[in-house]
Amino acid sequence: MGAVVKSADEERFSARSARETAESCAALALLAAGYVLQTFGIVDRGTALVIAGAVLAVLAEVLVLSRERALVRRLARAQCTAPVRQLVRDALLLGGLAGLGVARPGGPGGWLLPAVLGCWVLHFLCQSVAGAVRTRRRLPVVTRNIDASGLRPSAGPPGLFVRRGALRLTAVGALTTAGMAVSAGTGEPLWAQAVAVCCGAGLLAGTAYLATWLLPGKRVVGEEEALAWLDGWLAGYRPTVGLYFSGGNASAYQANMWLTTLAQLDGRPLIVLRERFMVQKIEATDVPILCVPKVAHLMRLEHSTLKVLLHPANSGKTSQVLRIPTLKHAFINHGESDKLSSCNPYAKAYDQVWVAGEAARERYALADIGVEDKDVVEVGRPQLASIEPTRARGAAGTHEAARTRGAAGAHEAARARPVAVADPRDFLTVLYAPTWEGWTDDPGNTSVLLAGEAIVTALLADPGVRLLYKPHPMTGSVDPRAGAADRRIRALIARAAEQRARERVREPNGGRADREALAALEAAARRLDELTRATFGPDADEVERMLRQPAPEPGRALAVAEATEAWEAAFWASLPAWEHQVVTGSRPAIFSCFNEADLLVSDVSSVVSDYLSSEKPYAVVNTSGLDEEDFRAAFPTVRAATILGPDGAGVPELLSAVRLPGGDLLAPARSALKARLLGPAEPPSLVRFNRAVLALAADAEAREERARRAAEHAELRPEYADVAGAADAADAADAADDMATEGGRNRSQALAEALGEDEGL
Numbered sequence: 001m002g003a004v005v006k007s008a009d010e011e012r013f014s015a016r017s018a019r020e021t022a023e024s025c026a027a028l029a030l031l032a033a034g035y036v037l038q039t040f041g042i043v044d045r046g047t048a049l050v051i052a053g054a055v056l057a058v059l060a061e062v063l064v065l066s067r068e069r070a071l072v073r074r075l076a077r078a079q080c081t082a083p084v085r086q087l088v089r090d091a092l093l094l095g096g097l098a099g100l101g102v103a104r105p106g107g108p109g110g111w112l113l114p115a116v117l118g119c120w121v122l123h124f125l126c127q128s129v130a131g132a133v134r135t136r137r138r139l140p141v142v143t144r145n146i147d148a149s150g151l152r153p154s155a156g157p158p159g160l161f162v163r164r165g166a167l168r169l170t171a172v173g174a175l176t177t178a179g180m181a182v183s184a185g186t187g188e189p190l191w192a193q194a195v196a197v198c199c200g201a202g203l204l205a206g207t208a209y210l211a212t213w214l215l216p217g218k219r220v221v222g223e224e225e226a227l228a229w230l231d232g233w234l235a236g237y238r239p240t241v242g243l244y245f246s247g248g249n250a251s252a253y254q255a256n257m258w259l260t261t262l263a264q265l266d267g268r269p270l271i272v273l274r275e276r277f278m279v280q281k282i283e284a285t286d287v288p289i290l291c292v293p294k295v296a297h298l299m300r301l302e303h304s305t306l307k308v309l310l311h312p313a314n315s316g317k318t319s320q321v322l323r324i325p326t327l328k329h330a331f332i333n334h335g336e337s338d339k340l341s342s343c344n345p346y347a348k349a350y351d352q353v354w355v356a357g358e359a360a361r362e363r364y365a366l367a368d369i370g371v372e373d374k375d376v377v378e379v380g381r382p383q384l385a386s387i388e389p390t391r392a393r394g395a396a397g398t399h400e401a402a403r404t405r406g407a408a409g410a411h412e413a414a415r416a417r418p419v420a421v422a423d424p425r426d427f428l429t430v431l432y433a434p435t436w437e438g439w440t441d442d443p444g445n446t447s448v449l450l451a452g453e454a455i456v457t458a459l460l461a462d463p464g465v466r467l468l469y470k471p472h473p474m475t476g477s478v479d480p481r482a483g484a485a486d487r488r489i490r491a492l493i494a495r496a497a498e499q500r501a502r503e504r505v506r507e508p509n510g511g512r513a514d515r516e517a518l519a520a521l522e523a524a525a526r527r528l529d530e531l532t533r534a535t536f537g538p539d540a541d542e543v544e545r546m547l548r549q550p551a552p553e554p555g556r557a558l559a560v561a562e563a564t565e566a567w568e569a570a571f572w573a574s575l576p577a578w579e580h581q582v583v584t585g586s587r588p589a590i591f592s593c594f595n596e597a598d599l600l601v602s603d604v605s606s607v608v609s610d611y612l613s614s615e616k617p618y619a620v621v622n623t624s625g626l627d628e629e630d631f632r633a634a635f636p637t638v639r640a641a642t643i644l645g646p647d648g649a650g651v652p653e654l655l656s657a658v659r660l661p662g663g664d665l666l667a668p669a670r671s672a673l674k675a676r677l678l679g680p681a682e683p684p685s686l687v688r689f690n691r692a693v694l695a696l697a698a699d700a701e702a703r704e705e706r707a708r709r710a711a712e713h714a715e716l717r718p719e720y721a722d723v724a725g726a727a728d729a730a731d732a733a734d735a736a737d738d739m740a741t742e743g744g745r746n747r748s749q750a751l752a753e754a755l756g757e758d759e760g761l
Contacts (some may be wrong), residue, residue: 024071030060031085038092042099050096051181057089058177061170082166083123086173090116093180102189112189115196116176122203123169126210130162133213137543139226142279142291144549150229153547154218159539161206172199220543227297230290234304237288240267241693244309244329246274246317250474252281253586254313254334259285261382262310263557265690267697270306274298274317276542283586284532284560286552295320302326307700308693310354314346322349328700330354330377330692335606336677343367351699354692356381356609357679359636379692380685381678384613388595427466427578428659430459431597433590434621435605436472437482447603447621447646448475448485454648455601455621456489460496460580462655469493470583470593490582497580504578521574524567531560568592599658601644608637612674617658617666619644637677640669 034057041049064071065082075081094113097103103112139151160168179195212218221229243262245255255271262269263286273279273291282289292298295317302324309327311318312334322329331350343363347353348370354377355361361378364371434452438445447455448471459467469489476483535548568588575581583593590607594600600611600618611618619642622631628643642657644650657663679685 020070024068027060027064027068027071030056031064034058034060035088035092038089038096041096042092045099047100047184050093050100050184054089054093054096054177054181054184058170058174061085061089062174065166065170082169086169087120089173089177090120093177097180097184097189097192100184100187102183102187103192112180112183112192112196115193115200118200119172119176119196119203122200122207123165123172126161126168126203126207127165129207129210129214130157130165133157133162133210134541136214137220137541139220139543139546140223140292140294140297141226141230142273142276142293142542143546144279144282144289145286145552146233146288146290146546147550148229148546149550150221150232151226151543151546152220153543154213154220155547156539156541156544157210157213158206159537161210162541163539172203175199227300230292230297231300231303234300234306237270238268238305239270239288240305240697241265241308241310242270242272242306243287244272244311244318244321245278245313246315247278247313249277249281250477251313252278252283253473256283256586257334257383258310258312258332259283259287259557260561261686261689263287264382264686265693267693272298272301272309272321274315279542280545284557286554286557288551299324307697310693311350314344318346319349326700326704328352328696328703330696332379336360336381336609343369343371345369347371351375352377352692352696354379354689356685357675357677359677363636377692378679379689380680381610381613382684382686382689384591384610384678385684385686386591386595387610387613389614389616428462428464428599428655429466429468429597430599430601430655431468431470431593432456432459432601433470433593433607434472434475435603435607436474436477437479439478445603446472446475446482447623448482448489449479450623451621451644451646451648452485452489453492454646455644455651456492458648458651459601459655460492462652464659465655466578467493467496467580468583468593468597469581470590473584493580493582500578500580504576517570517574521567521570524563524570528560528563528567531556531563564589572596599654604635604637608641609677612637612640612670613678615667615670615674617642617654617664617670619650619654621646637673640666640673642666 034053034055037049037053037056039053040046041051041053061082064075072082075085094103094116097112104110137156156162176192176196176199180192183189183192220226241262243255243258247254259282262271269287271282271285271287271289273282273289274293276291276293279289279291292300298321301321303326307326307328309321309329311329311331314331321327329350330352331347332354336356347364352375353364353371355364357378357380361373361376364376365373432452432455434448435446437449446452456467456469459465471486471489475486536545540548564587571588572592588596591610594611594614598616600607600616601621602608602611602618603621603623608618608620618640620635620638621644622628623646624631624634626634631643632639642650642654644654657665675681679688
């Protein structure tokens with residue numbers, strides 16, 4: 001059955017790809033047909049051909065720009081850009097009008113060519129002014145949740161003139177084409193001339209308005225002023241701990257999972273980013289966000305009060321900030337698992353590596369990658385506080401609460417749901433949350449490729465199971481086969497959900513939630529939208545966003561968190577207890593899915609470690625090629641799990657063991673493994689994490705004080721004082737000894753070697 005389904009899904013995917021290719025070819029054919037008709041119109045002096053070709057070419061251009069983005073990119077690579085296509089259309093149309101005698105040189109239509117050329121000149125003038133405006137408004141820092149009024153931010157110019165050059169050109173081309181088509185049909189050139197003059201006037205007015213952003217009244221500060229403002233803001237805010245993040249478009253979740261923890265720390269937190277686009281990828285928070293793209297500007301953090309930087313991920317730009325000697329750096333990761341990627345040799349570059357519990361400490365010791373045991377600090381996982389443990393009340397109360405008390409009642413009942421299904425009308429909710437394929441070819445990275453369809457098919461075959469499928473957001477980003485398998489799994493779930501809905505069509509409301517639950521979801525969505533809605537339009541540039549996103553009102557992030565929790569509760573309450581779901585996007589979050597689930601099926605990943613905080617049953621899919629005994633020995637996080645084979649074998653037995661009272665024999669093992677992976681329950685993880693931050697900050701201050709005393713003791717010349725003051729005390733003292741005993745050596749070279757400076761890093 002799985003092979004048949006796979007083949008059918010592959011055929012549908014191939015059919016969709018073929019359809020998209022056919023649409024692109026059709027659009028390209030329409031473009032070519034328009035040009036051919038215009039050419040024939042010139043040769044045959046046929047009015048109908050000239051008009052039909054011009055109209056067809058414009059309509060095809062609109063179709064290509066609005067729907068065929070891939071075709072636009074391919075045409076651009078062939079140097080057939082939007083201006084080139086428009087220039088060809090205009091040239092052919094003018095040639096057609098000249099052949100028809102409408103735009104004959106020296107006649108009444110002789111001014112049409114200068115008018116059209118004037119529109120082109122004004123278009124390129126507008127492009128030049130737009131480039132100057134964009135360059136002038138590109139500040140060396142980007143902020144959010146910060147009062148940036150000192151940078152003189154202002155609302156951005158209209159997007160049609162500053163960003164959407166292709167759209168502007170197409171609009172002008174469509175208008176001038178319409179005017180020339182009317183002139184071709186009537187033989188009167190005045191129509192075309194009037195439209196071209198009006199378009200030129202509009203372009204001139206728009207360009208002049210755009211140029212006002214270069215005047216002092218709307219101009220932002222220059223680079224030096226902006227950097228001086230940055231120094232002043234850092235001196236005024238006096239940050240103590242920061243979250244440093246650099247990554248790609250799909251990696252923002254790695255930083256977002258730490259926002260709540262960062263906001264709860266003692267001191268004054270700060271988020272430091274390196275990519276401009278990432279500023280808007282960070283979720284709602286009250287913590288100030290500072291993006292510093294250039295490494296030379298990043299070095300200004302050295303002179304701030306910032307002492308500790310926390311790193312949730314490794315990146316190429318991490319090494320740049322590690323060079324700031326006044327900072328202490330801790331690697332906190334974005335999840336822990338037994339995979340090799342959780343013990344990256346890059347970790348030895350940090351001052352400390354913070355892990356959840358004893359298991360991770362041993363993992364680093366066994367990996368032998370250069371991380372010393374004294375630099376490993378166990379802090380727990382503070383963001384797991386929202387994951388709810390198993391409670392001891394009846395499952396049937398969940399849906400009764402949904403009917404009698406709405407979303408809030410369902411949420412309270414869900415918090416108390418046990419694993420066992422006490423009422424046959426209730427369903428066992430199974431969460432399948434596989435990880436992604438990763439950067440290596442290890443077959444054990446993800447079960448999606450080798451086992452996903454078999455696992456899902458086995459789960460869907462049980463009539464008492466409701467399946468929640470939440471794939472990793474990066475699934476398919478490296479290996480297209482994983483993306484294809486993910487699509488097939490979604491298709492399987494969609495068909496099963498449709499079949500189950502047909503079976504319940506005779507029930508009240510089709511077995512779905514009542515109007516009260518749906519109304520509660522709509523109200524929760526409106527509230528959340530009010531709190532998170534952007535206060536700027538889609539064409540706003542980063543300077544306007546800085547203007548619209550100043551320091552927030554106190555408590556905004558807390559209000560967003562409460563609204564999000566209310567929305568998630570309303571979301572689950574609005575769904576039928578029997579309906580399978582594919583959960584994607586940022587809401588509901590993975591931890592909310594944990595709370596909804598009775599059982600987890602996953603891979604060797606941080607999802608397993610996090611889910612263990614609930615102590616609910618879980619299973620791990622073995623696609624590593626190891627037998628079960630070796631698999632359990634190699635990956636400690638699976639030692640309290642049921643192991644499933646790549647063919648889905650063991651799913652029925654797993655479901656029976658979870659359902660039957662007394663059938664869950666792994667509960668004691670999960671409790672012990674939880675303490676080993678996540679650390680003790682007391683003191684709370686947030687307390688331990690906060691203590692670690694304060695201790696590392698104290699280390700940074702002590703090192704700075706030692707370096708200051710060493711510099712004074714060495715009595716270095718003034719030109720070396722700044723360097724020695726930024727170094728470790730022992731390094732500075734060694735530098736002083738070297739310079740005293742090796743009088744013949746170049747003093748600056750001796751100091752550089754003693755400090756280990758390497759400007760090539």
